Structures are given as structure tokens and as C-alpha cells.
Amino acid sequence: MTRGKESMPTRRLVLGGIPATALLAASPIAMAQEKIYIPLISKGFQHQFWQAVKAGAEKAAAEYKVTISFEGPDNETMVDRQIDMLAAALAKKPTAIGFAALDSQAAIPLLQQAKSARIPVIAFDSGVESDIPVTTAATDNIAAAALAADKMAELIGGAGKVAVLVHDQTSRTGVDRRDGFVNRIKQAHPKIEIVAIEYGAGDHLKSTEITKAILQANPDLKGMFGANEGSAIGVANGAREMNRRLVIIGFDSGAAQKQAIRDGIMAGAITQNPVGIGYETVKAAVAAIKGEKVAPKIDTGFYYYDKSNLTDPRIAAVLYD
Amino acid sequence: MTAFPTRTLAAGAKVSGAGQKLLAFASLLILVVGFSLASPNFLQTSNIMAILQATSVNGVLAVAATLVIITGGIDLSVGTLMTFCAVICGVVLTWWGMPLPVGILAAILAGAACGLVSGTIIARMKIPPFIATLGMMLMLKGLALIISGTRPIYFNSTPGFTQIAQGSLVGMVIPQLPIPNGVLLLFAVAGFAAWILARTVLGRYTYAIGSNEEAIRLSGVNTDAWKIAVYALAGGICGIAGILIAARLNSAQPALGQGYELDAIAAVVIGGTSLSGGRGTVLGTLIGALIMSVLTNGLRILSVAPEWQTVVTGAIIIVAVYADQLRRRRG
Numbered sequence: 179m180t181r182g183k184e185s186m187p188t189r190r191l192v193l194g195g196i197p198a199t200a201l202l203a204a205s206p207i208a209m210a211q212e213k214i215y216i217p218l219i220s221k222g223f224q225h226q227f228w229q230a231v232k233a234g235a236e237k238a239a240a241e242y243k244v245t246i247s248f249e250g251p252d253n254e255t256m257v258d259r260q261i262d263m264l265a266a267a268l269a270k271k272p273t274a275i276g277f278a279a280l281d282s283q284a285a286i287p288l289l290q291q292a293k294s295a296r297i298p299v300i301a302f303d304s305g306v307e308s309d310i311p312v313t314t315a316a317t318d319n320i321a322a323a324a325l326a327a328d329k330m331a332e333l334i335g336g337a338g339k340v341a342v343l344v345h346d347q348t349s350r351t352g353v354d355r356r357d358g359f360v361n362r363i364k365q366a367h368p369k370i371e372i373v374a375i376e377y378g379a380g381d382h383l384k385s386t387e388i389t390k391a392i393l394q395a396n397p398d399l400k401g402m403f404g405a406n407e408g409s410a411i412g413v414a415n416g417a418r419e420m421n422r423r424l425v426i427i428g429f430d431s432g433a434a435q436k437q438a439i440r441d442g443i444m445a446g447a448i449t450q451n452p453v454g455i456g457y458e459t460v461k462a463a464v465a466a467i468k469g470e471k472v473a474p475k476i477d478t479g480f481y482y483y484d485k486s487n488l489t490d491p492r493i494a495a496v497l498y499d
Numbered sequence: 500m501t502a503f504p505t506r507t508l509a510a511g512a513k514v515s516g517a518g519q520k521l522l523a524f525a526s527l528l529i530l531v532v533g534f535s536l537a538s539p540n541f542l543q544t545s546n547i548m549a550i551l552q553a554t555s556v557n558g559v560l561a562v563a564a565t566l567v568i569i570t571g572g573i574d575l576s577v578g579t580l581m582t583f584c585a586v587i588c589g590v591v592l593t594w595w596g597m598p599l600p601v602g603i604l605a606a607i608l609a610g611a612a613c614g615l616v617s618g619t620i621i622a623r624m625k626i627p628p629f630i631a632t633l634g635m636m637l638m639l640k641g642l643a644l645i646i647s648g649t650r651p652i653y654f655n656s657t658p659g660f661t662q663i664a665q666g667s668l669v670g671m672v673i674p675q676l677p678i679p680n681g682v683l684l685l686f687a688v689a690g691f692a693a694w695i696l697a698r699t700v701l702g703r704y705t706y707a708i709g710s711n712e713e714a715i716r717l718s719g720v721n722t723d724a725w726k727i728a729v730y731a732l733a734g735g736i737c738g739i740a741g742i743l744i745a746a747r748l749n750s751a752q753p754a755l756g757q758g759y760e761l762d763a764i765a766a767v768v769i770g771g772t773s774l775s776g777g778r779g780t781v782l783g784t785l786i787g788a789l790i791m792s793v794l795t796n797g798l799r800i801l802s803v804a805p806e807w808q809t810v811v812t813g814a815i816i817i818v819a820v821y822a823d824q825l826r827r828r829r830g
Contacts, residue, residue: 223805223806247802249799249805250805252758253758255752255754255755255756255757256755256758257748257752257755258556258744258747258748258755261747261748262549262552262553262792262795262796263799265546265549265552265553266546266549266796266799266800267799268545268549269540269541269543269545269546269549269796269800270538270540270800270802271540281651281748281750281752283653283655283748283749283750284747284748284749284750284752286749287661287665346754347649348649348650348651348752348753348754
């Protein structure tokens with residue numbers, strides 16, 4: 179059936195200027211007229227962060243009266259599983275697609291397929307190294323981690339030993355946040371020494387154990403940066419179990435991290451705007467479907483928050499439990 | 500592609516394939532018909548190709564797991580061994596710039612060598628297969644990360660590499676039927692394994708070891724050597740899976756692989772192979788792998804929430820094995 183549709187180049191040529199919705203409605207297999215369906219293929223769905231992205235996407239879906247679905251693999255190593263999800267999403271003949279690539283290159287053949295079917299692709303969370311996506315709605319992770327480095331320097335008095343706990347060394351966000359933090363320390367705060375960079379897979383327990391080992395090895399450690407929710411909670415747990423006081427800066431939010439900040443165990447954290455990422459993705463998809471102009475990059479923003487501004491409505495709105 | 504041994508050595512090595520395969524095939528058919536009725540987007544060439552493509556890697560791993568499971572063993576390392584072989588393939592092709600056949604051979608040999616190690620640990624050091632391959636799973640995961648420098652290795656300098664999985668020889672002849680090459684490779688591997696099981700001495704001993712290892716050992720057969728051979732063969736097949744996934748993703752992803760062994764084992768048991776050994780077929784496994792990917796794809800097409808997809812998949816595994824047991828008790 180798909181073949182049949184694809185072998186109608188003349189018809190598509192005629193309809194070339196008309197947005198994808200019209201094309202879909204015109205095709206005999208479209209189920210309902212003008213029903214806009216936008217599947218979002220995410221990097222995961224279990225973590226609270228992704229649930230917040232989903233919530234943002236659902237909010238936009240309700241506002242623009244479109245249907246969305248939200249799905250991602252069990253963990254961020256499963257590149258091929260995500261590709262299978264993208265293939266299934268394409269089979270549903272969507273009007274547009276939101277995609278947070280685990281590996282850009284692996285997805286190229288399917289993105290090409292989306293392009294030739296005139297399905298606009300919106301990249302979210304991290305970029306897709308390709309010119310196919312109409313736009314990318316994401317956090318500038320390098321700048322966000324640099325802000326964490328500046329806050330760390332400020333709180334430990336510009337000198338001393340610090341350590342970094344990152345979720346993983348292969349993903350874009352892991353690499354960007356690590357490099358953003360480390361490079362900023364090296365360039366702007368030369369008296370601070372980074373004694374360890376470890377990887378805990380974002381797993382609470384693993385990150386706790388790694389933190390305890392780092393604290394054990396460095397009795398004079400002044401601060402630690404946890405580069406995602408799981409890492410940050412692990413650092414806080416480790417410090418609590420070892421009964422050590424140090425400056426802990428986390429990333430993202432979640433109930434446990436917010437509580438740690440309220441309790442004073444953590445100094446503060448960088449938050450992305452996951453709700454905004456989901457919202458902007460769907461909004462950009464709708465704009466692309468209508469044929470409106472979309473900026474090639476949508477910076478969804480980040481903030482530093484601590485005990486003092488935790489309840490600030492502007493901050494509270496982007497935090498999740 | 501029937502996988503019946505022409506004659507079995509041990510008395511217990513009865514292979515009751517037909518009934519289970521019929522049952523599994525009927526379940527597959529019911530799923531396909533059900534999903535087709537539920538959504539017009541399911542039964543379309545592009546989606547069927549997507550399902551087949553999604554089956555290829557898990558299918559090949561499941562074939563490898565089938566061989567080991569028939570001996571009464573288990574191989575938890577199939578997923579990370581696949582990744583390890585993909586990384587070796589990347590090192591040979593991308594870093595060393597060797598020609599394509601050398602890379603393919605290196606991946607298969609690396610897989611067979613690792614299988615040989617697993618088999619030796621199990622047969623000679625008398626470590627239970629579960630533990631031996633659990634250890635191998637972790638070692639191979641770590642080695643894949645170490646060798647690759649924890650970064651994906653891309654195959655951009657090897658033109659045509661991705662064609663191994665993504666191209667379509669069939670599609671070049673029959674444009675209406677663009678069956679991906681990866682699927683042909685799966686069928687080839689399955690056919691080869693079925694032939695080994697049905698027509699060779701190695702195959703007969705595979706079943707015999709699984710049904711009564713002690714009996715055939717006492718009859719003078721060097722069971723250790725044969726067991727090692729089975730693990731090495733399964734390892735080589737994991738090497739092919741490594742090439743397949745690398746060609747699919749145009750990269751060797753060093754962090755991937757853990758968790759894939761459970762999907763492979765699930766396909767094997769849905770296909771009617773007994774975890775206690777001595778009984779099972781490659782065709783059954785192939786159907787089992789297809790059931791799993793049809794199920795996953797169909798639930799996605801119906802936009803079932805991902806949480807529920809997992810619940811349903813788990814339930815299907817239990818129902819499939821239970822149905823098989825009921826049939827066996829009656830028959």
C-alpha cells in the first residue's frame with residue numbers, strides 16, 4: 179500500500195507547495211481528515227525528566243488541538259531499539275515527528291525516509307547531526323555546565339579540589355556537561371583542581387558508591403558536581419552516608435534533589451526546562467506543518483536554583499518532582 | 500529448514516518440534532491478523548520490512564542462544580559479545596583501514612574465540628554456564644568500552660558497509676519486496692544452524708549433551724570438546740550479529756548490548772526450546788523472534804503506552820511457554 183502511495187510522483191509534484199496535512203488528507207489511506215498526529219521519539223520515558231518533557235508536549239498538544247504520542251527505549255544505550263521505534267512511528271503516517279536522537283548517524287536512513295515523505299522532523303533535547311530536522315529544541319548543555327562551574331567556584335572561594343560525577347561518557351549530554359564544567363574551571367578558575375571525573379550511568383546506587391570512594395580518597399575535597407539527576411542524588415547520598423560537608427551542585431530536578439537542596443545537603447542545581455523542551459517541540463512541529471518559518475535553533479533555556487529561589491514561580495514552573 | 504536430527508543418540512533426546520512450531524506459527528498468524536484489523540497502518544510493505552529488520556539482530560542472537568540452550572546450558576554473553584565483535588569490526592575496518600572481508604572475518608573469528616573461552620571455562624573448569632557467561636558478559640562489555648575508547652566507531656570510510664543490513668538484494672530484483680539484506684542474513688544463519696543440528700555429528704551431540712550428558716560421556720564421547728565446539732559456534736554467530744548491528748547503525752556502539760541476551764532467550768523459549776536442554780529447533784526460535792517483534796511493533800502502531808507494552812510482552816512469554824507445556828502434557 180505504501181508502495182502505491184510512493185509511486186505517485188506526479189500527484190505529489192502537483193501538491194508540492196501544499197503543507198503535509200493537506201497531502202495526508204488527500205491520500206486515500208488517511209484515517210480522518212485534518213487529524214494532526216505528532217509522535218515524539220524520546221531517549222527514554224521512565225525518568226522524571228522525560229515525563230516532564232512529555233507533560234510539556236501534552237500541554238502544547240492540547241493548546242494546538244493535535245494528537246501526540248511519547249515513547250523512548252528503556253535506557254540510553256539502546257540505539258537500535260530507538261531506530262525501531264522511529265520506523266514504527268513512520269509507519270503510522272504522522273504529520274510531523276519529534277526526535278531526540280541517541281545516535282544521529284544511525285537514524286539518517288529513516289530521517290531520509292521522513293524527508294522524502296515530506297514529514298517535518300523536529301529534533302529535541304540534543305541535536306541531530308543532519309540538515310533534515312527543521313529545528314532543534316534543546317538546552318545549551320555546555321553553557322549550563324559552565325554556569326555550574328562558576329557557581330562552584332563562587333561557593334568554595336575560588337580554590338581547592340573538586341570532583342565531577344557524570345552519567346555517561348558516550349552521550350552528547352554527558353560529554354557536553356563534563357566538558358562544559360571542566361573547561362570553564364580550567365579557563366576561569368585556575369586555582370581549582372579537578373581530582374576525579376567518574377561515570378555512574380545516572381544510577382542512584384552506583385553514583386552513591388562512586389561518590390563515597392572519591393570522598394574516601396580525597397579527605398580535603400571541597401565540592402562535587404553531579405551532571406544529571408541520578409548522579410546528583412548519588413553525590414548527595416554519598417556525602418550524607420559519609421557525613422561529610424562539601425559544596426554539591428546538581429543538575430535537573432526531581433523530588434529527592436529538591437529535598438536535598440531544602441535540607442542544605444546540596445548547595446543548588448542547574449535546571450533545564452524539560453517542560454519547555456516538550457512544549458517547544460510540538461509548537462515547532464505545528465508551525466512546520468502549517469508551513470510557517472521556524473528558527474533553526476530553539477534554546478529552551480536553563481537556570482541555577484538554590485534554597486533561596488526554589489519557590490520563585492519562574493523557577494518552580496520548570497522544576498519537576 | 501526443518502531441524503530434526505535424523506537420529507538421536509540418547510534416548511531422551513526426542514525432539515517434538517512440529518506441534519510447538521504449529522502452535523507458535525498460529526500465534527504469530529493471530530497476532531498479524533489482529534494487528535492488521537486493528538490498524539490500517541500495520542500490514543503495509545514498509546512496516547513489514549521494519550518488523551523484519553527489527554527481527555534480524557535479535558533473531559541471529561536467538562539462533563546462537565538456541566544452540567547453547569539445547570545443550571542444557573545458557574549464554575548470557577550473547578548481547579555484549581555482539582557489541583564486542585562490532586567494535587572489533589570497527590577497529591579493523593575504520594582504524595586499520597582493512598578491506599571489508601577482513602573486517603567481517605575478524606568479527607566472526609573474535610566471536611568464535613570468545614565462545615571458545617566460554618566453552619572452555621564451562622567444560623574444563625566446571626563453572627556453571629550461567630556464571631561463566633555472566634562473567635564473560637561483563638568482561639566483554641568492559642573490553643568493548645576499553646578498545647573503542649568509549650566512543651562509537653563509525654564506518655563512514657567503508658562504503659557499502661551499511662548495505663550488509665540496510666541494502667536490499669531482493670528489492671533490486673523485485674522492487675515491490677524490498678526485504679532488507681539483514682533479514683536474508685538471518686535466514687542464512689538460521690538455515691546453517693538448522694543444518695548443523697539436523698545433519699551433522701555436532702548437531703546430534705548438541706541434543707544428546709542436553710538430554711543426558713552423563714550417559715554419552717560414559718559411552719566414550721568427549722563431551723567437553725563437543726560442548727566447547729557448540730559455544731564457539733554460537734560465538735561465531737554472535738560475531739555475525741555484531742556485523743549486522745554495526746551495519747544497521749553505521750557504527751559500533753560500545754555501550755549497547757546488555758539486556759539483549761534476555762530478548763534472545765525469550766525468543767528461544769517462545770519458540771519451544773526447553774531451558775532444561777535436549778529439545779528445541781531453530782525454526783521455532785525464528786518464529787519466536789518474529790512473534791516478539793510483531794508484538795512490539797503492533798503495540799506501537801496501536802499507540803499503546805510503552806509501560807503497557809512491557810507488561811503485555813512479559814505476559815505473552817509466560818502464556819507461550821505455558822501453552823507449550825499444556826500441549827506437551829496432553830500429547
